[in-house]
Amino acid sequence: xxxxxxxxxxxxxxxxxxxxxxxxxxxxxxxxxxxxxxxxxxxxxxxxxxxxxxxxxxxxxxxxxxxxxxxxxxxxxxxxxxxxxxxxxxxxxxxxxxxxxxxxxxxxxxxxxxxxxxxxxxxxxxxxxxxxxxxxxxxxxxxxxxxxxxxxxxxxxxxxxxxxxxxxxxxxxxxxxxxxxxxxxxxxxxxxxxxxxxxxxxxxxxxxxxxxxxxxxxxxxxxxxxxxxxxxxxxxxxxxxxxxxxxxxxxxxxxxxxxxxxxxxxxxxxxxxxxxxxxxxxxxxxxxxxxxxxxxxxxxxxxxxxxx
Ligand SMILES: Nc1ncnc2c1ncn2[C@@H]1O[C@H](COP(=O)(O)OP(=O)(O)OP(=O)(O)O)[C@@H](O)[C@H]1O
Ligand SMILES: Cc1ncsc1CCO
Ligand SMILES: [Mg+2]
Numbered sequence: 001x002x003x004x005x006x007x008x009x010x011x012x013x014x015x016x017x018x019x020x021x022x023x024x025x026x027x028x029x030x031x032x033x034x035x036x037x038x039x040x041x042x043x044x045x046x047x048x049x050x051x052x053x054x055x056x057x058x059x060x061x062x063x064x065x066x067x068x069x070x071x072x073x074x075x076x077x078x079x080x081x082x083x084x085x086x087x088x089x090x091x092x093x094x095x096x097x098x099x100x101x102x103x104x105x106x107x108x109x110x111x112x113x114x115x116x117x118x119x120x121x122x123x124x125x126x127x128x129x130x131x132x133x134x135x136x137x138x139x140x141x142x143x144x145x146x147x148x149x150x151x152x153x154x155x156x157x158x159x160x161x162x163x164x165x166x167x168x169x170x171x172x173x174x175x176x177x178x179x180x181x182x183x184x185x186x187x188x189x190x191x192x193x194x195x196x197x198x199x200x201x202x203x204x205x206x207x208x209x210x211x212x213x214x215x216x217x218x219x220x221x222x223x224x225x226x227x228x229x230x231x232x233x234x235x236x237x238x239x240x241x242x243x244x245x246x247x248x249x250x251x252x253x254x255x256x257x258x259x260x261x262x263x264x265x266x267x268x269x270x271x272x273x274x275x276x277x278x279x280x281x282x283x284x285x286x287x288x289x290x291x292x293x294x295x296x297x298x299x300x301x302x303x304x305x306x307x308x
Pocket of ligand 2: 041043044083084112216217220
């Protein structure tokens, strides 16, 4: 059964354990430099690679059919972003997600502009059957995939993050994994306040900067950072849910610092890369303490038959 109209409990501040895991996971991402395969759109490939390099992980934009699966087998995590999904890239993406599944490698789906565009929306639904660890998008994209969208107008959101709660919960709970055999699917919705949920628990991440929406790739590069934090989280027993939320906190802390120094979108982009490199694990811990809240999903029902 699909949840009818789930809501969230009153928010609680992040507890000390979560704050500590945020700092430790940020250290781990810097120290272990996870290798992140990106099959992403041609608009943001360069920015995404720079965001990863500034943050610690190693990017590799390997999306060519015949190579994409081979590379997914050795990557720490894979990002699949549907911004400009040409036919050959779609073939490479299917190879990559099959290899990721075979090797237990986490992968992140960013269904850019899902909803108004039929081909990529169908392809996103096909990709969902290959068990992404995280589905990341703006509210319009998440609502479209959940089947509750308002249409959207393309790559930018027309829906509000809070309005996406029922859709995000539904999209999380319709995945396999809630039987305990595999990690639950995490759905991450970006906006003024970000919402990250596995259908049972939810985490809200505030802060950040509106300037992230004035340069291209603000959301797309976030998908690559989520992939890196989830990969490092799996190596240190941090749940995909918390790892994805800590990724958002890391990103928002850097965006806030960059916005303080920037005169506009151009200098913001450069300042953001500098800030991603400068943010410390303790900064991320402090950010989680100040700007992150947790809640429980109320009124959600697990289609697999138990809320565990
Ligand atoms: N009004 C806002 N205030 C602060 N931060 C914001 C705001 N809107 C978006 N963000 C941040 O910007 C980043 C990108 O989110 P956004 O929802 O714009 O992604 P997106 O629409 O998928 O972007 P794109 O597809 O253009 O890369 C996230 O880190 C989010 O928290
Ligand atoms: C502008 C744009 N067009 C297709 S993908 C993309 C990058 C933001 O998603
Ligand atoms: Mg996007």
